[in-house]
């Protein structure tokens with residue numbers, strides 16, 4: 001059967017689609033840049049919408065970068081990371097949106113450590129070798145890129161281990177808040193819970209705090225459990241390999257597991 005011919009209009013639309021994919025990484029980099037500049041923190045501290053000149057002054061952006069910064073803010077507004085409105089005098093003012101609220105560092109529910117983790121070259125770089133990975137015997141792109149699995153690298157490099165644990169803990173704080181306010185019923189009747197791959201135990205600590213009658217266990221690889229400094233009484237910490245055995249409990253919590261980080265073993 002002859003291959004379907006595409007119309008010029010379809011191909012022009014397709015080109016826009018491919019361009020969108022081609023430059024998709026810039027959305028992530030804009031998020032990273034806004035975090036590093038501390039735009040959300042400055043807006044939060046100011047307490048009300050800010051004009052561009054106020055933002056550039058608070059962020060110490062030099063005049064030579066005013067124009068690109070203006071375009072950068074327009075991009076962030078387009079991405080709905082920040083909002084803008086005109087005041088009564090017609091001046092454009094920038095403000096926080098729910099998304100940028102999550103970037104404010106001194107807010108309890110900020111998820112900045114998770115963003116820092118996932119946009120660090122340590123995590124991103126191996127995505128450049130996806131194609132060779134499909135044709136290689138390596139278990140993960142990470143292993144192909146770094147020559148060893150992420151667990152081995154984390155065991156050797158405490159700074160990455162710390163970044164991973166802080167990133168996951170910030171995600172857990174967020175999820176805990178949502179679960180504890182909206183899904184409390186799932187814990188009804190439980191006497192014990194084991195958080196498998198529970199990291200530093202943020203989730204288990206919250207459950208133990210909210211439901212003192214539930215025995216909570218954090219189960220993770222030994223090198224992770226060994227680094228937990230503030231082990232809370234009432235929460236048990238157990239090091240081990242989930243593929244060997246898991247401590248017994250009424251319920252098992254798995255949150256969230258990246259297959260690549262598990263060496264692809266769950267695939």
Ligand SMILES: C[S@@+](CC[C@H](N)C(=O)[O-])C[C@H]1O[C@@H](n2cnc3c(N)ncnc32)[C@H](O)[C@@H]1O
Pocket residue numbers: 167168169171172196197198199200219220221224240241242243254255256257258261262
């Ligand atoms: C993506 S993190 C999630 C951490 C935590 N559940 C959270 O949401 O913040 C995955 C966790 O699984 C742990 N892990 C990986 N392989 C494991 C294994 N074989 N046995 C137990 N834990 C493992 C990692 O050390 C890491 O802490």
